Amino acid sequence: MAEASSSKAAPPSASANVDDIDKLLAQEESAFQRDFEVERIMKAFKLNPYAILDLEPGATDTEIKKKYRSLSLFIHPDKASHAQASEAFDRLKKAESELSDKTKREALDGVYVQARAL
DSSP: OHHHHHHHSOOHHHHHHHHHHHHHHHHHHHHHHHHHHHHHHHHSOTTOHHHHHTOOTTOOHHHHHHHHHHHHHHHOTTTOOOTTHHHHHHHHHHHHHHHHSHHHHHHHHHHHHHHHHO
16 A cells, blocks of 8 residues: 555656756746846837836836836846847936936926826
């Protein structure tokens, strides 16, 4: 009877193999998500820092900083293999810089208000 229960358990090598496959799939998923995010940033309208950071106009300073930090770590050229990762990272830095500057941000928000009034 002890023999029957041991034959039902998967061999340790099969379990390790499944773990390796899961790890590989997770890495591939992460790489795909990084590439997707780089492409999203590159397709966003260059002059709209809110679109680049994937935020709604009127986002708070805290939301801007949090989103920038998250995206900058995610698409950093050292981590992302996408050919345009460096350019996307630069656009991300510029967008954060523009939204961190109160004067530029107020002017941009004013443009949004005017556009919505039309």
